[in-house]
Amino acid sequence: MFADVSPTEHEDLFIKKLRQCCVAFNFLEHMEDLKGKEIKRAALNELVDFITANRGALTEPVYPEIIQMVSLRGACMVGDIISVTTGDEYGLRLLEAMYEVRVQSNQYKMVTA
Numbered sequence: 738m739f740a741d742v743s744p745t746e747h748e749d750l751f752i753k754k755l756r757q758c759c760v761a762f763n764f765l766e767h768m769e770d771l772k773g774k775e776i777k778r779a780a781l782n783e784l785v786d787f788i789t790a791n792r793g794a795l796t797e798p799v800y801p802e803i804i805q806m807v808s809l810r811g812a813c814m815v816g817d818i819i820s821v822t823t824g825d826e827y828g829l830r831l832l833e834a835m836y837e838v839r840v841q842s843n844q845y846k847m848v849t850a
Contacts, residue, residue, distance in 0.1 A: 739751075739783065739787050747787075747791075747794075748796055748798060748799065751784070751787065751794065752798070752799055752802050754780045754783060754784055755802040755803060755805075755806050756802065756806075757776070757777065758780050758781055758784070758806050759805060759806050760773065760777060762777070
C-alpha cells in the first residue's frame with residue numbers, strides 16, 4: 738500500500754501496481770483464480786485512490802505503463818463484457834475499477850494540458 742512506503746517510493750510502487758493489473762483473467766470461469774482477481778481489483782482501487790488523493794501522482798514515467806495496461810485491458814474487454822452480462826461479480830468490480838483509472842487519467846491529462 739502507498740501508505741506503507743516513503744513518498745520517494747510512490748512512483749515505483751505505482752508502476753508495480755500498474756504492471757500487476759496487466760495480468761489477464763478468464764472471467765468466463767467464475768470460480769477460477771478468485772484470489773488473483775481480488776488482488777487485481779484491490780490494486781486497481783488503490784491506484785484510483787492514490788490518483789484521486791495525490792495531484793502529482795501521474796508523472797511522465799508512469800504514462801507508458803498506463804498505456805500498456807489500458808492496451809492489454811482493451812484486448813480483454815470482450816471477455817469482461819461477457820462476464821458482466823452473465824452476472825460475474827468480479828468482472829463487474831474490475832470493470833468499475835478500470836473505468837475509474839481511465840477517468841482519473843483523462844482528467845489529469847486535461848488539467849496538465
